[in-house]
Amino acid sequence: MFFHIVLERNMQLHPRHFGRDLRDKLVSKLMKDVEGTCSGRHGFIVAITGIENVGKGLIRDGTGFVTFPVKYQCVVFRPFKGEIVEAVVTMVNKMGFFAEAGPVQIFVSNHLIPDDMEFQSGDVPNYTTSDGSVKIQKESEVRLKIIGTRVDATEIFCIGTIKDDFLGVISDPGANP
Amino acid sequence: SFTFETILVEWKRGSKDWTSFVDVLMSVVADSPPHSSSSDDFATLLEAELDAISDASADPEEVAEGEDGGGGGDGDEDDCDLNFKSVKRRKVELSDDIVETPSSSSQGEPAKTSGLSLEKIMCPHPGVYAGMCMRCGQKMDDESGVAFGYIHKNLRLANDEIARVRDKDLKKLLGQRKLYLVLDLDHTLLNSARLLDITVEEGYLHGQGDALPDSLKSSLYRLNWMQMMTKLRPFVHTFLKEASKMFEMYIYTMGERPYALEMAKLLDPGDIYFNSKVIAQGDCTKRHQKGLDVVLGQESAVLILDDTEAVWGKHKENLILMERYHFFSASCKQFGFKCKSLSELRSDESETEGALASVLKSLQRIHSLFFDPERKDGLLDRDVRQVLKTVRTDVLKGCRLVFSRVIPTNSQAQHHHLWKIAEQLGATCSNELDPSVTHVVSMDAGTDKSRWAVKEKKFLVNPRWIEASNYLWQKQPEENFPVNQAKNK
Numbered sequence: 001m002f003f004h005i006v007l008e009r010n011m012q013l014h015p016r017h018f019g020r021d022l023r024d025k026l027v028s029k030l031m032k033d034v035e036g037t038c039s040g041r042h043g044f045i046v047a048i049t050g051i052e053n054v055g056k057g058l059i060r061d062g063t064g065f066v067t068f069p070v071k072y073q074c075v076v077f078r079p080f081k082g083e084i085v086e087a088v089v090t091m092v093n094k095m096g097f098f099a100e101a102g103p104v105q106i107f108v109s110n111h112l113i114p115d116d117m118e119f120q121s122g123d124v125p126n127y128t129t130s131d132g133s134v135k136i137q138k139e140s141e142v143r144l145k146i147i148g149t150r151v152d153a154t155e156i157f158c159i160g161t162i163k164d165d166f167l168g169v170i171s172d173p174g175a176n177p
Numbered sequence: 178s179f180t181f182e183t184i185l186v187e188w189k190r191g192s193k194d195w196t197s198f199v200d201v202l203m204s205v206v207a208d209s210p211p212h213s214s215s216s217d218d219f220a221t222l223l224e225a226e227l228d229a230i231s232d233a234s235a236d237p238e239e240v241a242e243g244e245d246g247g248g249g250g251d252g253d254e255d256d257c258d259l260n261f262k263s264v265k266r267r268k269v270e271l272s273d274d275i276v277e278t279p280s281s282s283s284q285g286e287p288a289k290t291s292g293l294s295l296e297k298i299m300c301p302h303p304g305v306y307a308g309m310c311m312r313c314g315q316k317m318d319d320e321s322g323v324a325f326g327y328i329h330k331n332l333r334l335a336n337d338e339i340a341r342v343r344d345k346d347l348k349k350l351l352g353q354r355k356l357y358l359v360l361d362l363d364h365t366l367l368n369s370a371r372l373l374d375i376t377v378e379e380g381y382l383h384g385q386g387d388a389l390p391d392s393l394k395s396s397l398y399r400l401n402w403m404q405m406m407t408k409l410r411p412f413v414h415t416f417l418k419e420a421s422k423m424f425e426m427y428i429y430t431m432g433e434r435p436y437a438l439e440m441a442k443l444l445d446p447g448d449i450y451f452n453s454k455v456i457a458q459g460d461c462t463k464r465h466q467k468g469l470d471v472v473l474g475q476e477s478a479v480l481i482l483d484d485t486e487a488v489w490g491k492h493k494e495n496l497i498l499m500e501r502y503h504f505f506s507a508s509c510k511q512f513g514f515k516c517k518s519l520s521e522l523r524s525d526e527s528e529t530e531g532a533l534a535s536v537l538k539s540l541q542r543i544h545s546l547f548f549d550p551e552r553k554d555g556l557l558d559r560d561v562r563q564v565l566k567t568v569r570t571d572v573l574k575g576c577r578l579v580f581s582r583v584i585p586t587n588s589q590a591q592h593h594h595l596w597k598i599a600e601q602l603g604a605t606c607s608n609e610l611d612p613s614v615t616h617v618v619s620m621d622a623g624t625d626k627s628r629w630a631v632k633e634k635k636f637l638v639n640p641r642w643i644e645a646s647n648y649l650w651q652k653q654p655e656e657n658f659p660v661n662q663a664k665n666k
Binding site for chain 1 (some may be wrong): 303304306307308309310311312313314315316325328329331332334342346417425447449452453
């Protein structure tokens with residue numbers, strides 16, 4: 001799920017950047033440092049939407065660096081247990097498949113794939129129903145439910161299921177949406 | 178303008194369904210500034226609210242009300258009722274930080290009951306992905322089972338699950354008339370050398386495009402980012418194509434993962450053969466030892482192709498030993514050979530009569546013996562190791578060998594490796610000469626035993642005859658392995 005929140009960060013700036021464009025340089029450094037990163041608490045920081053406040057800079061003892069506390073608004077993405085997401089399948093093997101929903105990788109094990117879908121190895125490994133009507137392969141879009149999330153230092157991992165009603169393949173790869 | 182607190186309070190009061198909550202949320206985000214109190218507060222607030230809601234939903238009465246309310250209140254979103262029902266069946270939970278919240282993980286599969294009570298089915302926890310059970314999502318920190326990092330780097334499987342998968346997979350493969358084949362990389366399917374080890378005589382290998390001889394254009398690869406060159410063994414593409422009709426194949430190398438994946442790309446550019454089946458050094462459970470414990474195949478149906486026997490300590494019965502492929506000068510030197518390498522001689526192993534071609538024939542033979550329709554026993558009772566043994570003992574069947582100047586006198590003859598190889602190949606060995614002896618294996622034509630062989634018109638061969646027969650799975654012509662007079666007699 002996406003959230004629009006305010007975060008705060010202490011930015012260190014090298015004296016060479018002091019001057020007319022100090023604030024711009026601060027903002028661009030913030031964007032470079034923070035966009036695309038992940039924290040356990042907030043999830044993935046997708047994009048910074050605005051700067052709320054830049055505090056007074058504090059010169060650090062012993063070096064010429066200055067620390068500015070910056071309050072900024074950003075959109076974050078954080079998956080929750082129980083959430084339904086749509087994801088794109090990236091890898092299929094006999095243990096299940098991996099799908100990506102934005103920056104999050106979700107593993108759907110074969111235990112949580114409907115029993116009537118069997119793994120077929122070959123050129124394009126896939127899970128298919130016995131009558132061949134439904135197929136999950138790389139690049140398929142699936143709707144899945146997240147049943148567990150775990151946070152590492154910089155990544156979020158999820159376990160998902162498609163064994164419930166209204167979950168499963170949304171579209172085949174290459175099909176028009 | 179709305180704040181999150183007011184939305185949540187409104188939502189609880191009105192028992193609106195999940196989808197409408199999200200809609201309200203999205204519109205709020207678009208219209209109003211982001212939540213301005215500190216982010217810590219917000220996350221805690223959300224967690225608390227969602228926990229409270231899920232507690233409330235466990236109450237059957239409220240569930241019934243909610244469903245009615247949801248159905249009546251949102252005429253234009255009928256299908257959301259069902260979503261609402263399924264959400265209420267499970268506790269929604271946010272214990273997702275690194276710090277564990279005790280006792281709040283939901284266990285077991287969601288039951289497809291009327292939703293009034295949760296059936297807590299004991300989950301067998303078949304495997305763990307990134308610290309979570311891959312069936313119920315519960316946090317699991319134990320290190321039991323086996324890591325399958327080559328399938329995905331955070332995947333572990335419990336022993337029961339491994340057995341279940343092996344069993345299920347075997348039935349499927351046997352139904353397709355296939356077995357498993359584990360392939361080593363270095364000196365078996367290819368030969369690699371570091372760029373700085375390329376000798377002056379091999380310098381022509383640095384040529385690009387037309388400067389390279391035709392035979393090398395499609396089998397020699399330069400990997401600048403790894404500072405090395407790789408030469409694929411002749412016949413390898415045909416070998417893989419034909420073998421894939423009979424086997425599900427794995428790569429298993431003692432090299433590191435990036436190297437293994439790069440070689441897999443060269444051998445299998447379409448990712449048809451080795452998808453999720455490239456096992457590297459880091460996947461081994463024992464240092465310096467390869468094991469079938471990380472292969473998702475039943476041991477009774479696995480054949481291994483490797484040039485090194487020592488690493489397969491526990492699985493020698495599944496192993497087919499390959500003759501080493503030395504293309505580069507560095508490879509020859511590494512094994513102590515002082516001769517010129519194939520690259521320096523501007524030559525190569527024969528495509529149609531080299532090691533891969535001949536081992537393919539052996540594999541085809543083993544495969545057809547395994548799936549022989551004349552066999553009385555069921556497919557699941559058969560063991561490819563038995564078939565391997567049978568085929569092996571055919572090679573030197575009927576031969577009776579005596580060794581001369583081969584086995585050191587102070588050692589046990591029966592434990593000598595050549596003695597053992599000969600017996601594996603179906604020959605019998607003896608220390609004494611008698612009329613039943615067919616071959617004298619000698620290093621010196623001047624010994625008594627050697628002279629006896631010539632006199633009695635028995636075969637006199639050097640030890641390489643046994644090794645060659647072992648590699649080529651065929652009794653070699655004895656005249657190709659003559660014994661010379663030793664220089665100092």
